Amino acid sequence: MFERWKKFLIAAAFDPRWTCAVCGRENFGEKYICEECEKKLPFIGENRCAHCGRPLAAAAPVCDTCRNRLTEIDGCRSVFRYAGAVETLIKKFKYGGGKWLAEGFAGYLAALFGESGFEADVAVSVPMLEKDEKRRGYNQTKLLAEAFSALTGIPAEDPLRKKRLTARQAALAGKDRLKNLIDAFRVKDKTLTEGKSILILDDVTTTGATLQAVAAALKKGGAKRVYALTIAAVSVGEKTKKS
Ligand SMILES: [Zn+2]
Ligand SMILES: [Zn+2]
Numbered sequence: 727m728f729e730r731w732k733k734f735l736i737a738a739a740f741d742p743r744w745t746c747a748v749c750g751r752e753n754f755g756e757k758y759i760c761e762e763c764e765k766k767l768p769f770i771g772e773n774r775c776a777h778c779g780r781p782l783a784a785a786a787p788v789c790d791t792c793r794n795r796l797t798e799i800d801g802c803r804s805v806f807r808y809a810g811a812v813e814t815l816i817k818k819f820k821y822g823g824g825k826w827l828a829e830g831f832a833g834y835l836a837a838l839f840g841e842s843g844f845e846a847d848v849a850v851s852v853p854m855l856e857k858d859e860k861r862r863g864y865n866q867t868k869l870l871a872e873a874f875s876a877l878t879g880i881p882a883e884d885p886l887r888k889k890r891l892t893a894r895q896a897a898l899a900g901k902d903r904l905k906n907l908i909d910a911f912r913v914k915d916k917t918l919t920e921g922k923s924i925l926i927l928d929d930v931t932t933t934g935a936t937l938q939a940v941a942a943a944l945k946k947g948g949a950k951r952v953y954a955l956t957i958a959a960v961s962v963g964e965k966t967k968k969s
Contacts, residue, residue, distance in 0.1 A: 747818075747827065748811045758830035768807040770959065778934040779803040780959040789962040791934065795904075798941035800951045803842050804931050804959035805834045812958050816929055820866050828866065831957045832873030835927060839878065844953040846925035848918060849880045852940055853888040853911070870927045870957075880925070885918035886911050886943060907939035913947030920948035931959035 746753040746760035753760040759767070773782045775789035779802040782789060806812040818824035819831065839846070851867040859865050868884065875882035891910050895903050913919050924944050926937060931954075941952040 747815055747824075747830065757833055758827065763811065766810075767812055768809045770804055770807055774803075774959075775962065777802065778931060778937075778959075779954075779956070780931055780934065781807050781961045783961065783963065791962070795938075798938055798945050798952060799934075800953055801842065801844050802931065802934070802937060802954040802956070803838055803844075804956045805838050806958040808930055808932075808958040808960045816958060820929060821862075823863075825864055825866075825869055828869035828873045831929075832870055832877055835870065835874050835955050835957065836877040838955055839874075839925070842953070842955070844925060844955070845923040845951065846880050846953065847922040848883045848885075849874050849878075849925045849927055850883055850885060850918075850940075850944070852926065852928050852936065853884065853886045855888055855890065867928050870929070874927055883918045885913050885915045885947065886940065887914045903933065904935045904938060907935055908942050911940050911943035913943055916947050919944055921950055922948075923951040924949045924953070926952065926954040928954065928956045929958070931956045933960075 744753065745751065746763055747758045748763035749760060751760060755761065757764065770779070770781050773785050774780060775782060775786075775792055777788050777792040777797055777799070780789055808816070815824070815827060819827040849871045851865060851871040854862070854865045868882075871882035871884075874880070888910055889912070891906050893902075893906050895906060898906055926940055926944075928937060928940075931937060937954045937956075941954070944952050
């Protein structure tokens with residue numbers, strides 16, 4: 727009996743749900759983040775691109791990138807600006823083994839989905855190269871899609887395959903990045919995409935190129951509409967290394 731209690735207490739002490747993921751203080755909420763820290767999170771407001779969902783410095787209908795290209799995405803929104811505590815948490819989620827954060831992030835995505843007006847027959851994750859997924863031990867967007875599915879009842883599917891890029895993304899400029907990416911994704915199972923409204927779930931919108939490429943592949947696979955939701959988006963005009 728005593729042994730069982732001891733096990734329970736140790737598990738409870740290390741259950742991430744019991745401490746705030748931002749400040750580390752005791753937290754008994756459902757979100758892994760305490761109320762005070764949540765208030766300080768950089769939520770994206772009304773100043774955002776109507777197409778890619780990235781935050782804009784000033785009010786405008788769409789960002790310069792979206793104005794200059796045909797887009798395959800029928801709508802994209804992000805919960806947060808990629809900054810501050812959100813950036814730290816996403817890095818922990820992607821690179822720091824913080825798999826358990828999927829559930830907390832999915833809660834925000836489900837809430838945003840509810841107000842987005844997007845339709846979705848299936849929720850789809852962004853595939854990783856097999857070797858990358860093996861190295862990390864998980865695909866964080868797959869975890870997001872599964873947690874999102876548990877909250878919304880929308881089935882999570884994995885209809886895409888990613889193959890190696892011809893050139894390294896970091897070495898390319900915006901337009902070439904997109905070209906390079908578009909051929910990297912392909913639908914492997916059309917029964918999951920044909921005639922469907924599909925919602926892509928991803929961690930960060932940087933330039934939006936990855937989402938564009940994934941959406942293009944899904945449309946090629948017969949998808950009727952493609953929407954995307956991401957946890958966070960880099961502000962338009964901000965420079966980053968990632969696609
Ligand atoms: Zn906190
Ligand atoms: Zn845009």
